[in-house]
Amino acid sequence: MPPSHQPSPTILLPELPPKTLVGIDLVAFSSTANFHGIRDLPLGWHFLYTGTTESFSLRCGAWFYVGDISSAGQGDNETALVVAQGQQTLAPEIYIWKWNTDTESLSLLTSDSDADRQEAMRYKANLGALWQSGGLFRYRSRVSPAMLSNKPGSAPAEARQAEEDEETEEDGRRDWRQLTNRLSPEILSRIIGDPEVDLDGHPRWLVTSASTANRDADHIPGVDSPAADEGGVSRKIMEQEREFGFLPIDLKRTWREGAIGRERTEAAQDKSWALGDLVFKYSSRVPGEITVDEQTGEAQLLGELQFTFLMVLTMMNFSCLQQWKRLLELILTSRRAILEREAFMSEVLRLLLRQLERCDDVEGGLFEIDNDEGGKFLRKLLAKIRRSVDDVVPNGTESMVKTELDKLEAWVKEEFDWELKRESIVRRGILQLEDGEEVEMEIEDNDADEETGEYAPMVVDLEEHNNISEEEQIEEDEASDLDDMRY
Known part of the structure; x- marks a missing residue:
């Protein structure tokens, strides 16, 4: 130097x-x-x-x-x-x-x-x-x-290669900025x-590949205790670790307290209320006013979406992978948010495209480390938001969400051969075998879309239901509460 x-x-x-x-x-x-x-x-x-x-x-x-x-x-x-x-x-x-x-x-x-x-x-x-x-x-x-x-x-070839390397480097730096531009000290500290x-006042936030949130941890008495590895390296590192403080996402209960009937059903299908409630709880309050700045709450979700993905990419952290999937399921199944939170939803889709462009950097592949069968989980979510966007955004209307989704759809079609539009997928048909025999085939998990099988509508006799004794009603309520506690 x-x-x-x-x-x-x-x-x-x-x-x-x-x-x-x-x-x-x-x-x-x-x-x-x-x-x-x-x-x-x-x-x-x-x-x-x-x-x-x-x-x-x-x-x-x-x-x-x-x-x-x-x-x-x-x-x-x-x-x-x-x-x-x-x-x-x-x-x-x-x-x-x-x-x-x-x-x-x-x-x-x-x-x-x-x-x-x-x-x-x-x-x-x-x-x-x-x-x-x-x-x-x-x-x-x-x-x-x-x-x-x-x-x-040759000299000209080396000069041309150096120029290409410089462009590649600039592209890489731009990708990294787009993958981290929502991280903040507040998000990392949370x-x-x-x-x-350090001695110069520079902060750093520590993570290990074994770091986890309590909900994702497998607690085995006598096995995961620090005493099981007395004096070992892993015990010393575990003592320094703190539980991840992820955003609390409960995908089994996405409706407001006290909701019944149709309201609960709609909130289970369209998780916009749960998304809005989470954004509100983590938004900063404006001093002297009742209103909140919901952009700060949305930034919390975006930052955590970036953090969890990068910890999977670099550390292969299992708990971060589970939270990344929970965040995506909450966001991509929020139908009303496509219009009500257009800027936020479009940024999520733009970020997701950048993340998928780097998913091969994960050792063994992003979809393979969690036995996701070639990205089945994400493919279903993208197909759902494709249908939602087509339903709520009128033809000919400009929409940032639709623009970003079109880019993402084109990329996954080219890279993974995923087809997101329902009408483009043959869900049931006749397949001819090599010996000429014809068999009827149906796509896996078709029941949910067709509302058949376990997803078929159920007819309930309200009179019979209302005639149950008070003791039986109490037993049913206690059983339901117990199921919620188990989750």
Whole structure:
């Protein structure tokens, strides 16, 4: 590094063992003996994680923000990011995360320790030497084809390849911004807990691949107790973990308290009331007024949708996968919200498209890690919102939701060969076998759409129902309450 230039934002990882899995945002690699950190970090959110092996080891990672963190979570409006970039001071942002052999993870140097402060000064003073020796990896948002091939080429070909690599890098950085533009310190603190703070005042939020929400945890007495691994690495890490504070989504009860009859039935089919109630509860209140700013509540859902997906992408976290699916089911089955929350719904569809474009980055595939049979869960949700949009948006009417859904539908058709329009799918027909025999076939899960089988309408004799004794009614009510408690 030339002495006349200030260092760019850099994260130093001293004493990191060789062959450690290191991931930064959407790129992962195996460390070498000469690897000491990553330089040229762009402004915005970053997620750094490590693992002792590439596949089956526990992964530990942390979120941190480069630049003015007060500008985080602004969505597609990047004005705040540009302002923060113009307001950078001459003091470089240097993050130092030292390898902890006890927990096999990265730990901070804190201001509480004189030894940590002296150690940090030594690392920062040696930054120029590390730069010149090639010990700092230049930040990349994705690995370009040229980086995977070491074949030499002609000068014009190399220049053209360098230009293509630059475009690929810019595309990757734009993708990452769109995947994290709704994250904020408030959202991360709600989900993960209070951050750790290093000696320079930089916060970071810790996550592991084993982190979970209580509703997704399998509690086995005597097996998942910390005492079961007394003194082990996993026990020390588990002691530091806190339960995920996800948004409370109950897909079994999506109607207001006290609702009966038709109101409950409609709220079960159209979850707009449950979505609106959740948005209202997590919206910020306007000082001195009764009204609430519901955009802040919608931002909470969008930020959590981004967080959960990226934790599946990088950490293969099971609990985050379940919450991502719950969020999508709540949002994509909210029929009235297509008109009432048009901007929010369109942003969800735009984000979902960006997420699906990166779903192959998950080891083994996003749909395979949860036995989703090729994305059956998501395909059904997209087909439902396709029907809802076609029903509630009149032909010829401009709609942001319809525009974004059309883009998403075209992409899943090309990539996965998914057909979302009901009339384009043959649901029942005659199939001729190789020996000439003809059999009648019906698409799986057709009962719900056709209202047949267990989904068929039921005729209830109200007179007979009203003649049941008071004791029998109490028993029925208690049984119903017990079922709700079990869920």
